[in-house]
Amino acid sequence: MTYTATQRRTRRGYAVLAVCGVLLAGCSGSSDGGHRTGPSASSASVTSPAGQRGTGVPTVRFTVDPARVPTTPFAALDLVRAVTAGPDSYGPGYIKRPPYESDPAAWPVLGTDCVWRQEPLPGDVLATFTRYSRxxxxxxxxxxxxxxxxxxxxxxxQADQEMAETLEEALRCPDQQLRATERISGLNSMGSGYGTNGNTSADDYLIEMGTYDDPALGKGATYYIWNQVRLGPVTIAVVLEGGKGFGQGDLLTVQARAVAGMETKVRSELGAQK
Known part of the structure; x- marks a missing residue:
């Protein structure tokens, strides 16, 4: 049976609810290892509507202006490039991580063996783009x-279906292989539609948490946090992996800042004029 994102969003959320209070802009409203951010990387506060999340003050729900939405892959790629966050979106000290930008023709897919692989872009996607930082x-x-x-x-x-499939991935594969030496484990995910769990910004909101292990970064696992939101036909995802000495709340704050900044850009590019 196939479920929509709305039907799936509470099936795995219990373990994540406890951390939403420290997410600031995020839970109230995803790594380069997996999901739609892809396993193609090396080792292969913003003032915006999103900033209102968690305050109990509803924001104006995003409305797409169809005339402003690209209809060709070329124009769509220009849009997603303009919106995707770089190092300066996370805070001081972040720099580009090679390869800095993804191959826009590739699409990561989680196999039945819970291993991520690259496949050609599916027909329902006009464009997708990833930037890697550290x-x-x-x-x-x-x-x-x-x-x-x-x-x-x-x-x-179709964007909503991507959200639904992403929620289901953590259910069927709580442990996932990103690349040869990189793994994420113990994944739990939660989704919130607009108007639920403090989400007053995006049409849909997902957060996924677990642990990340890469021997190249030292012994022992670190936090893995992935967040994705949907605004109309657009999905925005940000993942943080590691590092040692950083608390979960520290990483959630950084992630929320990047997501909020991209939400603001999407609203500016595609939103209906009020």
Missing amino acids: LPAADSKGEVRTAATVTLHRTAA
Whole structure:
């Protein structure tokens, strides 16, 4: 049976609810390892409507202006490039991580063996684009890796289906292989539609948490946090991996800042004029 994102959003959320209070702009409203941010990276506060999340003050729900939505892959790629976050979206000290930008013709797919692979772009996607960044290790703290992805689907219904499929991935594969030496484990996910769990910004909101392990970053697992939102036919995803010495709340705050910034850009590019 196939479920929509709305039908699936509470099936795995219990473990994440406890951390939503520290997410600030995020839970109240996704790594370069997997989901739609892809396993193609190396080792292969913003003032905006999103900033209102969690305050109990509803924001104006996003309304797409159909005339402003690209209809060709070329124009769609220009849009997602303009929106996708780079190092300056996360905070001081973040830099580009090679390869800095993804292959826009590739699409990550989680196989039945819970291993991520690259496949050609599906027909329902006009364009998708990822930028990879990192906060280098310094003092006693380890490296933090980030990836931000923006995808423009042909329809809002197709974007909603991506959200639904992403929620289901954590259910069927709580442990996933990103690349040869990189794994995420113990995944839990939660979704919130507009107007639920403090989400007064996006049409739909997902958060996924677990642990990330890469021997190249040192011994032991670190936090893995992935967040994705949908605004009409657009999905926005940000993932943070590691690093040692960073608390979960620290990473959630950084992630929320990047997501909010991209939401603001999407609203500016595609929103109906009021």
